[in-house]
């Protein structure tokens with residue numbers, strides 16, 4: 001089906017966008033000045049620039065934690081592995097105040113609060129460089145200060161659901 005914005009609704013648009021498979025991340029930071037941990041499940045993560053290293057992600061203006069991310073100095077983007085489905089659900093659907101219950105935490109080398117989750121496929125400690133208003137979302141551009149990667153199978157999100165089909169191919173280690 002082909003449609004123009006005049007006659008497609010948000011559901012149709014979301015369904016079309018959902019044909020694009022993505023990975024799944026959890027992005028952590030802290031409130032200021034009381035240093036409460038904050039975390040969100042985000043699939044809009046993408047690469048922007050290799051040199052200097054920059055990434056982007058977008059956050060709905062209706063997120064309760066929006067103002068904290070706008071003012072955060074740094075955040076950590078954790079790329080989840082296929083074994084971390086429960087973490088993805090907790091940081092998307094759980095109440096913000098309880099998302100960190102029982103979750104081990106640590107600090108990235110630059111001091112930013114992060115999950116102590118060795119199974120993450122990768123993580124990026126980012127300086128909160130710029131934010132850009134775009135419709136009902138804010139696009140965040142992060143300058144990557146440190147990154148780490150594993151060769152674990154990534155968690156995949158597709159067509160509005162987590163794709164739990166096991167891969168038959170081993171991951172390349174390059």
Ligand SMILES: Cc1cc2nc3c(=O)[nH]c(=O)nc-3n(C[C@H](O)[C@H](O)[C@H](O)COP(=O)(O)O)c2cc1C
Pocket residue numbers: 024039040041042043044045058059060062063064065066088091092093096157
């Ligand atoms: C797989 C998945 C990906 C998501 N990606 C995004 C995203 O890219 N941007 C966004 O604003 N919300 C996204 N969400 C919804 C947020 O995780 C959710 O609205 C957020 O946790 C609300 O947090 P807050 O209101 O406590 O700030 C996603 C949810 C799921 C399940």
